[in-house]
Amino acid sequence: MERVFIKEILQSEPGKSVKLKGWVYKIHNLGKISFIILRDKTGLIQLVVEASDREGLKLEMPIEVIGETVVNPKAINGVEIAVQEIVKIADIHYDVLPFAINMGEIEANLENQLNFRSISLRNPRVRAPFKIQEEIVEAFRTFLKNECFTEIHTPKIVASGTEGGSEMFSINYFNRRVFLAQSPQFYKQMMVGAGFERVFEVGHAYRAELHNTWRHLNEYVSLDIEMGFIESEEEIMDLEERFLIYLFDHLNETCQKELELFKVELPKINKIPRIPLKEIQRILLDDFNKKSPEGNIDAEGEVIISKYIKEKYNSEFLFITKYPVAKRPVYTMPDAADKTLTRSFDLIYKGLEITTGGQRIHDYEMLKQNMIDFKLNPEDFSFYLDSFKYGMPPHGGLAIGLERLTMKLLDLENIRQATLLPRDMKRVTP
Template identity: 45%
Template sequence: MEFLTGINKKDTLEISELMQAERIGQKVKVNGAVHTIRHMGNVAFIILRKREGLLQGVYEEGVSGFSLKDVREADTIEAEGILEQNEKAPNGIEIRMESVRILSEPASEMMPLAISKWKLNTSLDAKLNYRSIALRNIRERAKFKIQEGITRAFRDFLYEQGFTEIHTPKIGARSAEGGANLFRLEYFHRPAILQQSPQLYKQMMVGVYDRVFETAPVFRAEKHNTKRHLNEYTSLDFEMGYIDGFEDIMAMETGFLQYMTALLAKDYQRELKVLNITLPNVEKIPAVRFDEIKQKVSEKYERRIKNPFDLEPEEEQLISQYAKEEWDSDFVFVTHYPSKKRPFYAMDDPEDTRYTLSFDLLYKGMEITTGGQRIHDYQMLCDKLEARGMETEGLTHYLDTFKHGMPPHGGLGIGLERLTMKLVGEDNVRETTLFPRDLSRLEP
C-alpha cells in the first residue's frame, strides 16, 4: 500500500535548468531524443532534442564510457556528464558525455524526412503525410509553440478582463450560420449537424456570465481547396454583454493583440528567433467603413468594384496594402458590412439598415476575425428571421433566452490557424495546422 503525494521529482534536468550559471562544471543527468550525430573523427557531437530545444552532447573516443556504435538517430536516451560552456553550441552549453542509457530504439533504420536539417526541403504533402515526424524539425515545431502562445494569450487576457471560459457542444440540431455548408450526420435516427460556430450558445451564456469565451474546433463543409481554407479549424471566440457599441468588441480584440505580442516577446524569444519573426506593431489599429475602403482601394489601385456586398481575396490584399501605405499598420478593421452578407443575429445599423454594426479584421491581406454587435431584442430577432424567410425550428431554446431578457452584446471569432500563418510568414494555412482536414485529407 502506498500513497501518491504529488509530482515525482526527477533528477534529469531541462535546458533552462542547465543554463543556470551555478550548474557549469557540475555532473548532470539529462534525457532526450537523438536528433542527429555529427562524426568528427575521435570526437562526435550527439545532439539531443528536448522540449525546450536542442542540447549538445560531446562523445570522446577512449574517454566516454560507452561505444558510439550503440547510439543511433531517433534513440531516446538518458545521459550523464560534465556540463560546460561553449558559445558555438545550442544555447551556449554542452555536456561531456560519460555514460548513456538507451531508453528506446527506432524500429526503422531510415527516417522518412531529414528532420535534423535547418529547413525541411520537401513538399507540403510529404510533411503532412509524415506529420508527427516532420514536427520534430526545430523550425516546424516552433510554429506550434507560437500558436500555443497565441492561445495562451487569448485565455490569460480574457481571464484578466473578467471572462468565463465555456465549452459548447459541437453536435447540434441547427447551425448558427445557416446555408448549405454543413456536415450532416445521423444522431440516433435524428438529423444533426456539426457546428459551424458556437455563436448561438455563447450568446445564450452572455445572459448568465456577461462575458464568455471558448477555444474549440468548428466545421465548415465548404468544397474549396485554397491556401486559406480548412474544413475544420480552431476558433477563438468571445462574447461580451453590456456594450455601448460594436467598437467595444474591436477595442477588446486590440487589447488581446497587444497582450499577445507582449507575451510572445517575453516568453517565446527562442521560437521568434528560430523563425525570424518580427512582431507587428499593434499600438493602434485603423478602422474604416466597408463601403469607404472599397472605394478608396478602387481609386488608388485602379481596380473596378466587382462585388459591392463582399470582399474578394484580392481586395483584402489591396486593403491591407492601403493600410500599410497610408497608416503604417499590418492590421485594419473593416466595419459596417452589408446586411445581406451577415447572419440573422447581426445588428443592423439604425442609420442605414443596408449595413450592419459588424466588422472583419484583416491582417497582412487576409481576414482573420469576424465580429460585431448582435440583436438582443426578442421581437427584433423574430422580425429579422421572418424577413429572411427563415424557419424558427431548432432555434426555440435560443429565442426563448431573448424572450426573458438579454443585455446589449457582441463578440467575435478569430481563426487561430490563419492568425498563426500570417504571424509566422507562411502562405498556406495547412503549414500552421497540426493535422489539417480539407477536401482530400482525413489522415493522419
Template identity: 35%
Template sequence: MADAGPAEPSKNALKKAAKEKEKAEKKAAAKARELAERQKKEADDANDVSVDSYGELPLCGSVEFKPTNIPRESLANIAQHEDKTIVFRSWVVNARVQSAKLAFLNLRQGLHTVQAVVAASETLSKQMVKFSGNISTESTIVVHGLVKKTKEPINSASIKDYEIHIQKLFIEAKAEVPLPLQVEDAERPIPSEGLGDEDDKATEGGEKPIVGLNTRLNNRTLDLRAKTNQAIFVIKSGVCALFQEFLSQKGFILIQTPKILGAASEGGANVFEVKYFDRPAFLAQSPQFYKQMLIASRFQRVMEIGPVFRAENSNTARHLTEFTGLDMEMEFQENYHEVMGMLEDLMLFIFKELNSRYKKETDLVRSVYHVEEFKLPESGKVPRIPFTEGIKMLREAGEKLGDYDDLSTPQEKHLGRLVLEKYGTDFYVLDQFPLAIRPFYTMPSPADPLLSNSYDMFMRGQEILSGAQRIHDSKLLDKRMREHDPPVDPEGAGTKDYVQSFKYGCPPHGGGGFGLERIVQFWLGLPNIRMTSLFPRDPIRLMP
C-alpha cells in the first residue's frame, strides 16, 4: 500500500498565517512611516529658520549667568512703544493654534492683558507657531515682539488698541497641567457670604462653573492670580499706606508693640495660649495696654499696624482669628470728641484717596460683585448718632430691643440702611455706648452712669472700629476693673504693670482700633472677609 502524501494545511492554519503576514506588513509599514516622519522632522528641524527663537530656557540659576543687557518693558507702557520691538515677561492666559501658520496667545502681566500673534513667514517657522500655540496655561514666558496698533478693538484683552507680533518666545517656567483651579474661574464672584463648596458644581448662565471659597483657599496661589484678587490686595496695601500717611502728617509716631504676652490681658478671655520655652504665653488680642502705657510715657500720639489674635469661635463672613489692626491713640485737650474728629477725618481721607489713587482697582472688583458706590459725607458732617438715638430709629423700624442692649449683626445692618436713607452716607459713628458692653478701661459717661464715652464707626452698616476715651486715673481704673462683669484683678500678672503706669500722672487720651480686612471688605462690598486675607485664619482653617 502506497504511503499517503503530506496533509494539506487546515483552513485555520492558513487563516492564522495570513494574519501573521498582515500583522508583519502593518508593523513594517508603521516603522517605515515612523522613520519617514522622523527623517522629515529632522529635515524640518535642520531647515527651521526659528530654531533659536523659541523653546524652553534652562532653569534660572542652573547655568552660568550671561547678561543680555536688554531692558524689560512693562505692558502698562505699551503705547509708548508702537512699531518698536520690546522684551517682556508675562504668563499665558490661553494659547491656541488657529492654523498651521497662525497661533494666538493671550498674555498677562499684573492687571494688564494683551493679545499676541505668532504668524509663519520666511523668518518664522511653522514649528514655532505649533510650539507657541500649545504652551500650557499659566506658564511664565519671555517674549520679544513688535508692538502694533490694531484696526479693531480687541475685546478679549484689557489692552484693546495694541497687540504683540511675536518674534521670539521662550518658556521660563512651564505650568503643569491639569491645574486644580482655573484662574478664569477665580475671576467670577463667589456665592454671597458663602463659606463652603456647596456651589462648586453650579454654573453661571448654565456654562461657567462657580468655584466655592474653600476650593479657592485650598489652592490659594492660583486663586490669588485672579485680577480681582490682585486688585483687592493692592487696595489693602493702599489703606495701610494712607493710614500711615495721614496720621504721620498729624504728628503720630509709628510703634511696634509685643504680640507675645506673659499673661492674658483684657480679662483673659478669647486668647490663644502658646508654649514659650518652659512656660505658657499668650498671643495679643490688641495693642491696647501698650498704646496707653506709651501715652503715659509722654508719647502724645501713636499708631500701629500689626497682627491681632482673637480666639473667638466665630464662623461668620466678617470674622477672622488673625487679622490686621490699624490702631491709634492720642492725648486730647478737652473732650474725647477731638479723637473722634481725628478718626473721622482719617477715614474720609482714606476713602477720598481710594477713590482717586486706587479707582482702577476699586472699579474692577466692584464690577465683578456689582456693588454700589460707597456714599460719603462731607468733612465735618459725618453723622454722630447717639446710641440711644440709634435704638430709637431701630424701634421705629420694628426692631425690639432694650435701651442698653448690644446690637446684633442684623440690627447693625438694619441701622446702616436707615442711616443711609436718612443721612445719605455709608459711613457714620455711633456714640455713647452702654458701659456694661464696653471694656473695663472705658470712661463712664457724665450724662448717664449706664453709658460711656465710647464709639463705634460703621461702613455699610457694619462695624469697622471700636474706640473710646480711656480711664487715665489709676484709682478709677482699679475700681472699674473690680466692678466689671466678670471682675478683673488690677494686681494680676497681665494687668499690674498697666495699672501701675497711670499712678505717675497720665493725660486724658482716647483712640481706637480698626480691622483692616473689614475696611477693605466693606469698601469693595465683598461677601466674605476671607477674600481680604492672603492666607486667612479662622476657627477651622490653619492651612495653607
C-alpha cells in the first residue's frame, strides 16, 4: 500500500484502507481508546487507536499508520481513521519539548522560536507564511513568463557594488577582496542589452545595514525585474500593478486555508495612486505636522501616508514617484522636466516600502558622466559600462522584497516571521 497525504484522504470515500505517515501532534487518552491527531505537511487528521497500540507514543514522534477512513462530523474535517496498525518509524530523544507547538499559536517569544526553528516550523500557523511565499514566487514566475520574460540567475559574488560600498559585505576570494551582491541590478541590465529584452530573477540579496529592527534583514530574497524598450517608468508601475492583481487572484485560489488562518482578506486593486515625493512630503507636513528627511520619508511617514491614502483613495498601496537624483543610485534616469529629480518610484504597502524601481540610464555617455558626477571611477565598472556601447534600449525595472511582501500580506509583526532562517545583525544560526 502506498502512502497518501491527509488532504487526499479528505477527498476519498469512507471505508477505504489507507496508509499515512506523519508526526504525533496531540494525544487524548480515554480509557481503552485514544484519539491521536496526526500531522503531515498537508494537514491534520484524527486517529482512533486501541489502548494496546498507544504505548510508547510521544508528541512529535514520526509514525506510520494503516487504517480505514470513517465519517465522523465531530472529527477534524469530518473524517477520522480507525487504526488497524501503527508503527513508530523513528525514535525521539527529548524529555520536554522547547515549547508547545500544538496549541494554535506558540506562546514562546520569537527569539526562542528562531533558536529552535525546525521545531517551531512544525506548527501549522508558523509554517503557513511559507506556503504564501511559495505561491508568491510561483505567481511571479507564471505572470512574467506570460509577459514574455526570461528567468535568469546572476552571480552573488561580485567585484563592486550597485548601490554603494558602505552597505556591502566583503569576503576573501582567493586572497582578493570581493563582495556579496546587494542586488542583480548591473547583470539584469546587461541581460536586457544582451538580447533577452525582459528578464527576472528570484535570488538572495545582501545588505550590510546597521539596523536590527522588525523590518530589516541582512540577507533577503529579492524578486527582480528588468524590461527593455519602455517609454517611461510608468510602464514598470503598470507591470507591477498587473502583477499584484494576478497575485491576489492566485493566492485566493491556492492559499485560502492560510489566508483564513490569519483572517486576511486580500484587497481588490483598481488603480494604485501615483504621487510625487514632494507632494507626499507636503501632505505629511500640512495635514499631520510631520517633517520628512531630505529627499525621502521615514518609517513613521510611511505609516501616516498609508493611512491617508487608504482613507482618501481606498487603496492599501501607494506609488511614491520622482525621488531626487542624490537619493537614487547612479544608473537612475534623471527626469526630463527637472534634472534634480529621477524617473523612479517606491511602492508602499500598508505603511512599508516593499518595492523600489524606475527607468535606468541607457545612454553610454550619460551613464559614464553620471558615474563621474557620483564620484565613481568608470573604469571600476567597465564590465557593466562597456555593455552600453553596443546599443542599449530604454529600459527599467524593479525589485520586490519577498519577506516584506509576505509580512504585510499576513499582517505579521516581525519580518523574521516571514523568513525561513533569518540572517540579521545578531543571528547567523541555525
